[in-house]
Amino acid sequence: MARFKTDQSFSWFRPYLIGLLLLSLGLRFWGIYRFNTLVFDEVYFAKFAYNYLSWTPFFDGHPPLSKYLIAGGMWVGSRLPFGQSEVNGLVGGLFAPWTYRWLNALTGSLIPLVVVGLAYQMTRRSHYAVIAGLFAALDGLFLVESRYALNNVYLVIFGLLGLWCLLLSVEDGHFLKRGGWLLLSGICFGASASVKWNGLWFLLAAYGVLLAAQVTWRLFPRSLDSVRLTPSTKPDVLEKLARLRGWQTVIYLIALIVIPCLTYILIWVPHLQLNAKLGFWADLWNIQGEILRYHERVGSGPKVHPYCSTWFSWLIMWRPVAYFYKITGKGDPLPSEVALPPSNAEKVIYDVHAMGNPFLWWFSTAAIAIVLAIVGWLFIQQIAIQINRRFNRRAKADWTMPIALSSTERSLLVFLAVCYLANLLPWLRVTRCLFIYHYMGASVFASMALAWLIDRWLSSRQVYLRQLSIAIIAIVALSFLFWLPVYLGLPLSSFGFSLRMWLRSWV
Numbered sequence: 001m002a003r004f005k006t007d008q009s010f011s012w013f014r015p016y017l018i019g020l021l022l023l024s025l026g027l028r029f030w031g032i033y034r035f036n037t038l039v040f041d042e043v044y045f046a047k048f049a050y051n052y053l054s055w056t057p058f059f060d061g062h063p064p065l066s067k068y069l070i071a072g073g074m075w076v077g078s079r080l081p082f083g084q085s086e087v088n089g090l091v092g093g094l095f096a097p098w099t100y101r102w103l104n105a106l107t108g109s110l111i112p113l114v115v116v117g118l119a120y121q122m123t124r125r126s127h128y129a130v131i132a133g134l135f136a137a138l139d140g141l142f143l144v145e146s147r148y149a150l151n152n153v154y155l156v157i158f159g160l161l162g163l164w165c166l167l168l169s170v171e172d173g174h175f176l177k178r179g180g181w182l183l184l185s186g187i188c189f190g191a192s193a194s195v196k197w198n199g200l201w202f203l204l205a206a207y208g209v210l211l212a213a214q215v216t217w218r219l220f221p222r223s224l225d226s227v228r229l230t231p232s233t234k235p236d237v238l239e240k241l242a243r244l245r246g247w248q249t250v251i252y253l254i255a256l257i258v259i260p261c262l263t264y265i266l267i268w269v270p271h272l273q274l275n276a277k278l279g280f281w282a283d284l285w286n287i288q289g290e291i292l293r294y295h296e297r298v299g300s301g302p303k304v305h306p307y308c309s310t311w312f313s314w315l316i317m318w319r320p321v322a323y324f325y326k327i328t329g330k331g332d333p334l335p336s337e338v339a340l341p342p343s344n345a346e347k348v349i350y351d352v353h354a355m356g357n358p359f360l361w362w363f364s365t366a367a368i369a370i371v372l373a374i375v376g377w378l379f380i381q382q383i384a385i386q387i388n389r390r391f392n393r394r395a396k397a398d399w400t401m402p403i404a405l406s407s408t409e410r411s412l413l414v415f416l417a418v419c420y421l422a423n424l425l426p427w428l429r430v431t432r433c434l435f436i437y438h439y440m441g442a443s444v445f446a447s448m449a450l451a452w453l454i455d456r457w458l459s460s461r462q463v464y465l466r467q468l469s470i471a472i473i474a475i476v477a478l479s480f481l482f483w484l485p486v487y488l489g490l491p492l493s494s495f496g497f498s499l500r501m502w503l504r505s506w507v
Helices: 013-029 042-054 065-077 102-123 128-137 139-144 152-168 173-191 197-219 222-227 235-241 246-265 269-274 278-300 311-317 358-390 407-429 436-458 463-488 494-502
Strands: 321-329 348-356
Touching: 013 102, 013 139, 042 065, 042 269, 042 358, 065 102, 065 152, 102 128, 102 139, 102 152, 102 321, 102 407, 102 436, 128 269, 128 463, 128 494, 139 152, 139 348, 139 436, 139 463, 152 173, 152 436, 173 197, 173 246, 197 246, 197 311, 197 407, 197 436, 246 269, 269 278, 269 348, 311 358, 311 436, 348 463, 348 494, 358 407, 358 436, 358 463, 407 436, 436 463, 463 494
Parallel strands: none
Antiparallel strands: 321 348
16 A cells, blocks of 8 residues: 655645535535425424524523524524525424524535545645545535534534644644634534533543543654654644643643633523523523433433434444425425325325435445554554563564554544544443434544545555545445435435335334
């Protein structure tokens, strides 16, 4: 395999980013008015958002930030002089569907660009960043979540921005500039947790990255002599984090504890003003307990919800969620809040399925498994070498990696492994009903692992590896197009719908 090298090629990079943004915007905004009703958890989140506009007290099982944002979108959208011909009163007031969806669509359109930025910040390699961003744009679950008034895209984008700002904070520059990035990082992590509590998994990933930097570059420094960067090369991100002095590390830890906490507390202020009872601090404490007890009561299994799924089933996309499913007659109007029987014997199915791009998910699961195996091997290798040196004896086994990895690649793989596990492993302890969208945070890093393999193979001297990488990209793109009708809720015949439900568990 060819070595993974950084580059400084930007001549085509900006046009690509513009094209990626336009693609994402087009997919998310096209037909966003479909359907003139509340889809899936819009029955909660869009209504809760309207409660802020109408100043109506209510209880919500999640922190309030995403509902603030949806409410802001509704307020702006309802005052624009277009798109008001189709409205419904399902949220409590008369609103066109796009008014409570457009900000989600805009936010979701930016996620591929954030993935590009994060990937480039880790590697300084535009080709890798391009592939990672493309995979983010071709994921069906992110597309579906972006087209409705739901909250997961806010959680993910704030979490990814937190990690990106953390990496930017160790770049060379004035300490005020670096401190500003660190401040933004803490704010973003606090914002992610203010959407849902599982936004804390991204903050856990940040702690893991800081710890991994110390372990990788300081605890076993001599075992990595062969991968130290040359003086002419800039240090990679993990090495920069490891080079933080003691007092700087303390500042980072404090900033990543205090700032997210302050952000989380401040975001509760409007909600608690609306639902004032005993005073701010007492109400803040009580609402956390109420949310916890709410989730403890939810339970699990098909009796609670037919689309409950286990964390390990997400890896193979075993149980997606049908967000919307209606049958009409051919030529009938689009389904809306008023359910009408089909007027034609030839039926048409409108289905919105919260499912990832199947081949992208399956390939990504294989890729992140490879990354975890490599990182595990590296860790065992470091321990073995350190033990042998400590006792001044020769190694009895060859601990050389079967593939050559640059220092940048090692840092990238450790970063991906830590962030993936931080966003997946906490779910092992959760007993309430879970859904496939809880995997969205971890899935980003799995697809970034696949992008790393693809980019590496494209640079290989082996023709079959280059051909394989091109084939995988083509399969992912064709897979996205094939399942696009169930992402966008386009009309399908019964045969067309069945053709896309490959597994019985998908229905």
